[in-house]
Amino acid sequence: MSGAGRDRILAALRATARASAPSRTIARVVPARARGDHAALVTRFVEMADLAGASVARVADAAGAPGAVAGYLARNGLGEDLVLAGEPALSALPWHHAPRLLVHRRPPLPTDRVSVTGAVAGVAETGTVLVRSGAQVANALHVLAEAHIVVLDAGAIVGSYEEAWARLVAGGEVPRAATFITGPSRTADIEKTPQIGVHGPKGLHIVLIHDSEGLHRRGGAAT
């Protein structure tokens, strides 16, 4: 079926093709809010993430990240267990600063309450994080748990989706799954009422590390 079907469909399409299709110049538009100096983009990222229903904790350096994670779990009654993605930068965080946390390094399970991953980039235009799957990061970590915590280096914040994608492909091949995540899982399928946490996380928490050096010295935020 496929071979013959393919040729038939392509032949039908070619028959309708416009012989002299005018070559179009497409005026690409990147919104003004995706531009600005880095400090302005970081501020906008935090504002837009908040608007999208994510929460952001800003910490001075990598040493503050475990405490911010522990604080989020405590405030939201999420217990003490978390599943950590395998990126070296995450493993290298001083988890002993938050001794009550039980950090698991294993494949995610449907019963997990909390997952912690890194991100390729933060996108200021909509307060979005770009995450990817790979050898060190199971894609399920981004959608399966009740709460998803993203540890993000402020240096990885860019203005636009395009710049975030450029950071991703600069690291090599396009991954199997790359996801722009903006706020928690949501729906309005019941009488158009906004509701949070359908199948994915009910909470998206971003721990923003300002002194990027702390994380870079330990191997870089993106895998």
Added chain:
Amino acid sequence: MDATSRDFPANAVRALGDATLGRALEKLQREFRRDRAAMLARMPEFEALRDAARDIRAAALDDLPALLERFEDNVTARGGQVHWCADAAEARAAILALCRAAGAQSVVKGKSMISEEIGLNDHLEANGVVPVETDLGEYILQLRRETPSHVVMPAIHLNVTQIGDGFRDAHTDRDPHRALDADAILAEARDHLRDRFVTAQVGITGANMLIAETGSIVLVTNEGNGDLVHTLAPVHIVVASIEKVVPTVADALTLVRVLARSATTQEITSYTSIVTGPKRPGDADGPGAFHVVLLDNGRSRLLGGPFRDILRCIRCGACQSLCPVYGAVGGHAYGWVYAGPVGAVLTPALTGIEEARHLPAASTLCGQCEAVCPVRIPLPALLRRWREEAFARALSTATERRLIRLWAQVAARPLVYRPLLRLAVAALTLAARLAGGGGRFRTLPFAGGWTGARDFPAPQGGTFVERWHAARGRGP
């Protein structure tokens, strides 16, 4: 899916009598207008983004065969496979064969209008494969054995009581007297579907776009269900129609900027995923196989004709959310997968104008659909074009056609038309004054077809031509 578009008049009358539907549609349209205005205020470049989106989609259609070949090459290079299907039957057969090869007893599904178009669920079920919808709206409909009534808000026609009843009837292992408000329904769906995600042998999703340069699909959801579907099942099958392809990731990202803003007035949906092929060697998770079932189903024919522009559509549903006709009768009245203005153009194109001639006629041509379309499809012009086509093919009744010819004769002769119109205006003005109906007629002789479902407005002042001349300081 079998069409009942030829029953549109009867469907519409039934829908107008449904008070639950009426309340839901009124809320949808009122809130959509309000939220869209707020969205526009936040995004000053929106009109320029619409121009770019239109141009990207138009250029992709100009180059469709080459883009599809490039897409296939890149899917194949990353270990996936493309299956070309000319019609719904071929696509159903291809998907069933893939499910059987995977030994699947159950499949989980993300929301896909193409799977509705090809009637996939019924076919799988009839052949021993249980499909489970995972988008909350689609799951609600599956339990009630209904079809979507809006392209992005599929269960917009239902209220929480109806939805709760569906859950009680289906989930019989739970307390039948449990209270089911919106939060309880959400929790129950999350809990019930969790196991399904994990145990399904195949995950089926649609695609909001296909990207030629990488062989990727773009999946846009708010719930995260699509990502669970393509991540947890051992086999990922994508079903998409051929016009969905765009050249580059940058093109797709521009379309992302208009899609959610037009669909739900969000800046972007919670999850916008670019999925490329199966699990790579060493990857921590992902499906071992990746298949794209590409559906033509009449689109290659459409591309060569006067309705080509409708193929720019990115299925945001904005035209539905604002259309006064959709707002009165809802989506099911249209009798097939696609409702509202886009449906009134697409349904005759894909199921035949003989089946669907009422749909392009059911429009006031107010132009709101074109005014909000993110890819600037000239919907009113396309609707008018279908009306001409239906007339040329003599599909309407002899009386209708005689009246239209008579109208054409009169309307083309100002010396006849203007005095007749002045006479009619004078008579209606007088009648309105005598009846005291507050500027509206509830019934009118010979106009029962109109006043059966709505009031007829009484003339306010003179004719348009009279008022035009008066406004310019000249006598008529």
